[in-house]
Amino acid sequence: MQQFDVTAHNYNFVFKDSFSLFKNDIGDFLKVELPGIDSYLETEFAEIETSAERMDLNFKLEDGSILHLEEEIEVSVDDLIRFASYDLKLYNRYRDRIRTIILCIKGYPASEAAFNAGSLGYNTTVVNMSDKDGKEKMKELREKIEKGKEINYLELIFLPLMNSDQDMVKRVKETIELEDKLDADQKFKNNLAALTIVLCDKFLSSENMIELWRDRKMVKFFKYVEEQGKKKGKDEGKQEEARMLILRQIKAKFGDSDNEIIDLINKAELSKIEDLSEKIITADSKEEIIDFLKH
Template structure:
């Protein structure tokens, strides 16, 4: 199946979620001490003649400088040279100072941070996720999610960065677990922000097929949250009911596009799932289904456990 490109509209929504997520306290947690973030900036720099022309993330800070973040699961001097070209082009375009940090996955224990090209000196500060035990953190966060309404700033960033941490699991499996756990966060706004940020970061280091599936979860969550928030803003008691119906319709749309499932029986089953928590749980398990049979089994399991 061809990759469903993440549209610019969806990137804009994800970046907004990331701007909210990368609060000052959270950046400090990872040893990044900067002025507060003002907004996420576009990362396309067409003047650069390299294969990949998009920087990972660039944040405009309150002191009118840039924070440039890159996510890497491998290290190569050629990557460092590429980041140098990015920063040079960005400075040439804006005239603003740029401070670059590279967040390396747990497989990287040491990486060069400095390029010495004579008169040209370049530094990209390295942050290593190898020092974080992802399995222990996941267990702790799972307990918190199931016993509290929200996660604090540090816990949210730990959850988002879990796929890069040290773990006995495969990175793809850990990313799947993160999306599932994020979707169990009780607070609607925080849940949406966490999933959006996780998708935005995962797009930088996971295989296309996993990002595609995670994107489905993000889109379905976005639809439900938008309907629910509109209902609250208008003072409607049925806001949550409309949100539930939006998730049901999104699930049916996903089943039709992925597996060509559109029977009346399937529609009846999905629409008979009345609990919002069960629907949210189904979203984050359904996207892992590799076949029509698996998808149907997941729906039946949800109905049996309501």
């Protein structure tokens, strides 16, 4: 039986393609005062990127800070230490303020979770998902969708993580069935379904995922994510090839690239790298290249 990989190399594509949902609705959903979201931040740290220990979501906010959003069933000191290690890596790479928010499925007694290690202190904001009545929210969203009323799409895709006496697989199925009833184009509905599955992935076992796959209604969503993930893989291959070519061009004109140039190129989008190819022709120094990459 074929199984579709919805999580590994396909993970970032889902959020990058749909981050506008978070940009428009995140503040209302979290009930946390935040600057607006500027962009989705695709961040990978090879040494910690495993299915069990990956960062959940990162967004660049309009004030230059970074929103790091995590989901956990319960919050332990070990979790906080792990999140802190992620945040230190983020800070080392971007040198911007990190705001970490934890969506806690079973609830947490305080609105903040923190630890104090003497010279190092760490603070997070906790959103208690157990305070959100999943059954009531499902009913409310269904009624709004049937009447064609506007909804907060984050309430829909996070619906399976809200408090409910149903098992997770059933909640995911019902949520995706509801998303399919939206008066929207199929790609948008596919993205919502993909987001729902990926956000719940860490709380689903392999058996759960197989059960979802066996439901014929789910197959189109799994195929969609797999196909998009393959496309993303091809795009990443093109981007890596472009980066290597640019670095060779810089070396040919200015000698070996320094670490700052390499780091900026690794962070740059493909369009920026393509524009840089023309800039190298007229640039007289590495400093011009650095300035171009920074702006």
